[in-house]
Amino acid sequence: MQRERQVKDKMLEPEYFQDKCDRMVQLYHELEDYILNDIAQRLLKSGMSGTADRLIWKLEQMGEHRSTILAKLSQISKMSKQELRELLQEAVLTSWKDDLSIFNRLGIVVSEPLKNRAVREVMDAEYYKCRGELENLTRTTLDKSQQDLIRLLDEAEIRVASGVQSYSAAVCDILDNYASGGVKVNYPTGTERTLESAVRMAVVTSMNQTSAQITNQYIVEGNIEYVLVSAHLGARPQKKGQPSLAGHENWQGRVYRIRGSEEGFPNLVEQTGYDITEDGIGIVVNPLGLHGYNCRHSHKPWDKDLRNPYLDEDRNLVIDTKESRKLYDLQQKQRAMERSIRKTKRELLAKQQQINHIAETDIREILQPEYDELAYKLRQQNKKYNEFCNTNNLQKQYDRIKTAGFKRKQAAMANGRATAYTNQQMKNKP
DSSP, X not given: OOOOOBOOOOSOOHHHHHHHTHHHHHHHHHHHHHHHHHHHHHHHHHOOOOHHHHHHHHHHHHHHHHHHHHHHHHHHHHHHHHXXXXXXXXXXXXXXXXXXXXXXXXXXXXXOGGGOHHHHHHHHHHHHHHHXXXXXXXXXXXHHHHHHHHXXXXXXXXXXXXXXXXXXXXXXXXXXXXXXXXXXXXOTTSXXXXXXXXXXXXXHHHHHHHHHHHHHHHHHHTTOOEEEEOOOXXXXXXXXXXXXXXXXXXXXXXXXXXXXXXXXXXXXXXXXXXXXXXXXXXXXXXXXXXXXTTOOOOEEEEOTTSBOTTBOTTSOBSSOHHHHHHHHHHHHHHHHHHHHHHHHHHHHHHHHHHHHHOOOHHHHHHHHHHHHHHHHHHHHHHHHHHHHHHHTTOOOOGGGGOOTTOOXXXXXXXXXXXXXXXXXXXXXXX
C-alpha cells in the first residue's frame, strides 16, 4: 500500500537561476561595454595618415587595445572567481536542504556537503570546469575584439577611399552598427552568441549541474533507486524536428527509475536524456534534455511510495500546458525587450562619444538630433517594458537592462534630451 505522504517541493526554482547569476552576467556586461568604449575611442581619435604610418599605427593600436582589455579582464576575473564559487556553493546548500528532508523521511542518514570529502571534490571539479568555460569565453572575446578593431579601421578607410564619406562620418556610421550588435562570441560549431547569452548559459548550466552532481553523490550513498524531476510554468516546449526530450514540458514533474523501468516509473535517461552512473556521476547524454544547456529543472532523491506533488489524483500534471506555453512565450518577449533596451543604451553611449570627439561642425549638427531620437526611443522602450510586465504579471528584471557606463548622469542626460526631442516634434507639427 502506498504511503500517501504529501511532500512539498522546494527544489531549485527557475527564478533561482535567473536571479542568482545576474551579478555574474553584469560583470561581463561591464567587459563588453569596456571593449566597445575602447574601440570607439581608438577609431574616433585615429584620423587618416600615410599608408606606412597607418600600418604601424594599427599594429600599435592592436597591442594597446589588447593590453587595456587584458587589464580589465584581470580585474573582472578576480571578482568573477569569487562570485562563481559563492554561487555554486549556495546552489548546492539550497538543493541539499531539500534533499535532506527526503532522506529524513526515508530514514537515511547523510552528512553535510561541506563536511563530506567526496562532495567537496565534486564541487571543486564543477567549479574549475565552469571557470575554464568562462576563461575560454574571455579569451575568445579578447581575440574577437582585436579582429573587430582592425576590421572597423579597414572599413572606415575603404569608405573614405571611395570618396563617399569623410573619415569622421564613416566612423560614426560604423560605430553605430557595432554598438547596435554588441560583442559576439563565436563557437567552434559556427554558432554565434552575444557575450551576455554565453555567460548566462555557462553559469546557469554550471549551477544546475553542480547541484545535480552533489544530489547524485547522496543518491548513491543512500542506495536510492528513484528520482523526482521538478516542474514549473514556462518550461521549454518541443520545437518542430526536435526529439521528445527537447520539450521539457514532456518529462517534467515525473518520478523516474534510475536503472531499468517499471510500470508508472519509466527510465530516467530514456525519457530525459540524463543518466546517473553507479558511481554517482551525472551524465548529460543529450544536452537538449535534463540538466542540459540553460535547463532550469532539478531532480531529487525519491521513493515510489511517496506521493508526487506535481500530479493530481488522476496522475495528471497539475501544471496546465497551455498556461505554461503562454508564460514561456511571454518570458521570451520580455527577454527580447530587455536586450533591446540594453542595445539602445549602448548606442547612446557610442553616440555621446562621437559628439565629444568629432570636431567637424557639419557632422556634430547631425549627431545631436540622432542622440535625441535614441533617447526618446529609450524612454518609449522603458515605458513599454514596464507596461508589458505589469499587464502580464511578470517580475521586472532591472538588472537585465543595466549597461555599464550608463549610470545616473547618462540616464538624466538621455531623459532630458528625450524631452527636448518630444518638444521639437510638437513644434514641427503643422
